[in-house]
Amino acid sequence: MNKYLASASLLFASVLLSDGPTLAQQGITDTEIVIGDVEPLTGPPALLGVAASIGHKIAIAEANNAGGINGRKIKYVLEDDGYVTARTIQGVKKVIEVDKAFAMLGISGSGQSIAVMPVLEKAGIPTVIDVAPVKFLWEPPRKNVFVVGQSYEEGIIHLVKYLADKNPNKKWGLITQDDDYGITVRDGFDSVVKEKKLKVVYSGNYKKGQQDFSSDMLQLKDSGAEVFLAGGIIAENIAMMKELEKLNVKPVTGIFWPGRVEPVLKLMGPAGDGIYAVDYVEPFAGEAGKAFLEKAKPLVSEAEFKGINRYTMSGYAAAKVLISAIERCGKQPTWACTISELEKTKNVETGVMAPISFGPGVRFSNQKLQIIRADFSTLSFKPVN
Amino acid sequence: MQYFTQLVISGLAIGAIYGLIAMGFAVIYKSTGLVNFAQGEMTMIVAYIAWTISTTVSGNLLVVTIAAIIAAVVLGLVVERLVMRPMLGEPLFATVMVTIGLAVILRSSINFIWDAYPHGLDVGFGRDIVRVGTIGVRTGQIAVIATLLVLLAAIWAFFRYSKFGVAMRAVAADDRTALLMGISAPRVHAAAWAASSVIAGIAGVFFAISYDLSPAMFQLGLKAFPATILGGLDAVLGSGVGGLLIGITENLAGGYFGSGMKEVAGFLMIIVVLMIRPFGIFGDRDIERV
Numbered sequence: 001m002n003k004y005l006a007s008a009s010l011l012f013a014s015v016l017l018s019d020g021p022t023l024a025q026q027g028i029t030d031t032e033i034v035i036g037d038v039e040p041l042t043g044p045p046a047l048l049g050v051a052a053s054i055g056h057k058i059a060i061a062e063a064n065n066a067g068g069i070n071g072r073k074i075k076y077v078l079e080d081d082g083y084v085t086a087r088t089i090q091g092v093k094k095v096i097e098v099d100k101a102f103a104m105l106g107i108s109g110s111g112q113s114i115a116v117m118p119v120l121e122k123a124g125i126p127t128v129i130d131v132a133p134v135k136f137l138w139e140p141p142r143k144n145v146f147v148v149g150q151s152y153e154e155g156i157i158h159l160v161k162y163l164a165d166k167n168p169n170k171k172w173g174l175i176t177q178d179d180d181y182g183i184t185v186r187d188g189f190d191s192v193v194k195e196k197k198l199k200v201v202y203s204g205n206y207k208k209g210q211q212d213f214s215s216d217m218l219q220l221k222d223s224g225a226e227v228f229l230a231g232g233i234i235a236e237n238i239a240m241m242k243e244l245e246k247l248n249v250k251p252v253t254g255i256f257w258p259g260r261v262e263p264v265l266k267l268m269g270p271a272g273d274g275i276y277a278v279d280y281v282e283p284f285a286g287e288a289g290k291a292f293l294e295k296a297k298p299l300v301s302e303a304e305f306k307g308i309n310r311y312t313m314s315g316y317a318a319a320k321v322l323i324s325a326i327e328r329c330g331k332q333p334t335w336a337c338t339i340s341e342l343e344k345t346k347n348v349e350t351g352v353m354a355p356i357s358f359g360p361g362v363r364f365s366n367q368k369l370q371i372i373r374a375d376f377s378t379l380s381f382k383p384v385n
Numbered sequence: 386m387q388y389f390t391q392l393v394i395s396g397l398a399i400g401a402i403y404g405l406i407a408m409g410f411a412v413i414y415k416s417t418g419l420v421n422f423a424q425g426e427m428t429m430i431v432a433y434i435a436w437t438i439s440t441t442v443s444g445n446l447l448v449v450t451i452a453a454i455i456a457a458v459v460l461g462l463v464v465e466r467l468v469m470r471p472m473l474g475e476p477l478f479a480t481v482m483v484t485i486g487l488a489v490i491l492r493s494s495i496n497f498i499w500d501a502y503p504h505g506l507d508v509g510f511g512r513d514i515v516r517v518g519t520i521g522v523r524t525g526q527i528a529v530i531a532t533l534l535v536l537l538a539a540i541w542a543f544f545r546y547s548k549f550g551v552a553m554r555a556v557a558a559d560d561r562t563a564l565l566m567g568i569s570a571p572r573v574h575a576a577a578w579a580a581s582s583v584i585a586g587i588a589g590v591f592f593a594i595s596y597d598l599s600p601a602m603f604q605l606g607l608k609a610f611p612a613t614i615l616g617g618l619d620a621v622l623g624s625g626v627g628g629l630l631i632g633i634t635e636n637l638a639g640g641y642f643g644s645g646m647k648e649v650a651g652f653l654m655i656i657v658v659l660m661i662r663p664f665g666i667f668g669d670r671d672i673e674r675v
Binding site for chain 1: 388391392395396398399492493496497500501502503504505512514516519521522523596597599600601602604605635636637638639640643644645647648
């Protein structure tokens with residue numbers, strides 16, 4: 001009896017530990033492989049969630065048109081969380097447990113990704129995060145979670161250093177949102193203030209959802225700030241620039257990539273001309289941006305094409321990296337193999353950002369940043385040499 | 386002094402928007418005894434409809450205005466007939482919850498019907514800046530202040546002199562007695578919803594002209610609600626004035642004490658005022674709170 005139990009235990013353990021074809025992996029049939037995603041598809045943050053999901057769809061359509069992953073077509077399962085953390089957790093659980101996704105992309109905003117991390121870790125599902133890169137997602141590195149992008153803090157540091165070098169001995173103003181996003185922006189800014197000994201004459205903090213910035217911008221004007229870091233996201237930055245135009249002042253202004261979408265320039269009007277931004281994805285006005293749009297056009301609907309913005313590029317890059325890793329696992333991909341192949345990702349070209357690499361214990365792609373500047377006449381952002 | 390004046394003018398401009406939406410709250414409350422928690426969302430929907438008209442039919446100011454008013458009337462009537470009328474006679478709490486549900490549906494519909502991008506409502510008016518010395522104000526902001534003042538006068542005259550206005554007051558005071566007097570309460574309710582939708586819609590359109598149009602616009606309702614509490618939930622004119630007071634207070638607090646105080650100032654003002662006058666500055670003493 002003991003001999004029988006020992007043999008049975010050994011057999012069970014070998015099945016558990018093996019990555020071989022004996023272990024059926026969820027989300028895979030002979031003809032299909034399921035990739036899941038949870039994004040804000042409703043409410044104001046849908047601007048990023050919808051765009052990111054379009055990026056995923058473009059990469060998936062591209063792969064499916066080329067025959068799928070080793071003959072299996074990719075099925076994309078997308079859930080809406082409305083930017084509500086509880087719904088993100090619920091959505092991710094549903095995608096993993098009910099839809100039986102093989103891998104995940106996304107996922108929603110920074111707070112939502114952080115909150116859902118224990119679920120992802122416990123499930124062990126290969127995941128590539130692309131929407132809101134924040135340090136907590138890769139420090140400490142999680143075995144199955146990879147992040148494509150650059151940290152908010154690094155982005156702000158890069159932008160502020162550039163503006164500080166270009167505008168020495170000027171007076172600075174800053175306004176941030178009263179949430180984790182705003183804190184990250186402020187932390188990045190403060191680190192450069194110390195290093196470059198910047199003279200900050202205005203520092204404001206607005207409540208999320210604020211729509212009227214008349215008193216804030218009047219304070220900024222009154223402070224005599226000559227360089228301004230507008231820490232809003234989309235509508236906030238538009239309102240700030242229009243207020244400054246009304247007050248007849250035009251400080252050198254920098255914005256961050258979450259608000260770096262082309263329609264913003266149209267709404268800012270001439271007030272937005274010349275504002276600086278930082279990003280790790282290519283601007284649409286450049287050759288790479290134009291080539292991406294050309295590629296995307298036949299792969300998405302007309303409505304989806306209109307919804308393309310910078311988040312589409314980051315979503316596309318992440319999906320490309322994931323698909324490529326699954327593909328390298330051959331005919332019988334497993335979670336362990338996909339994670340191992342993701343880790344081996346080295347200089348993968350996506351055409352929309354610098355080549356992407358991970359490594360042993362490295363779960364963050366640490367994308368190269370570039371400064372871009374708004375051109376109102378063409379309603380586009382162009383790289384600054 | 387210029388700093389103070391600029392703060393007051395900007396406060397009046399945003400306060401006029403709050404005031405118009407607050408008047409919408411009060412019109413419904415005065416006629417039906419109900420607080421419509423979807424007021425901000427109705428403001429947003431009318432503004433989006435106006436934007437659609439301006440981009441697909443005509444960008445002419447008159448065309449957009451007339452079409453937006455018609456759309457607002459239809460929206461108000463549809464909401465009243467399909468959503469609110471079936472709730473007649475039901476507990477107040479349930480009816481209020483229905484307006485909250487309506488708010489969520491209208492809010493979500495923006496992404497389904499339109500998109501999450503911000504848009505500008507361009508009707509060839511409202512964007513220009515008028516400068517007096519160092520003080521600047523957009524023509525759209527001047528127009529919304531003027532519109533609020535005209536509406537205040539018009540609504541005062543309507544409730545005081547028109548037959549239907551008196552009927553609305555009668556229904557608000559005692560709907561059973563009003564019914565015995567031959568006044569149709571459902572008709573009054575429908576008119577109130579339509580009027581409220583139009584007034585709120587005007588606010589939405591002016592906001593979209595002066596600022597922009599985005600799915601976050603419904604939050605104007607959250608700012609306007611304190612204005613109507615301040616002015617008096619049953620006081621249409623008082624709610625309009627309440628909006629102006631909130632707008633100015635917010636801006637002065639933000640300008641002199643920093644951005645953090647901007648959001649708090651209006652609510653501090655409400656707390657103080659309600660301690661002294663629990664029914665609002667212009668409200669009736671026997672108001673029932675919900």
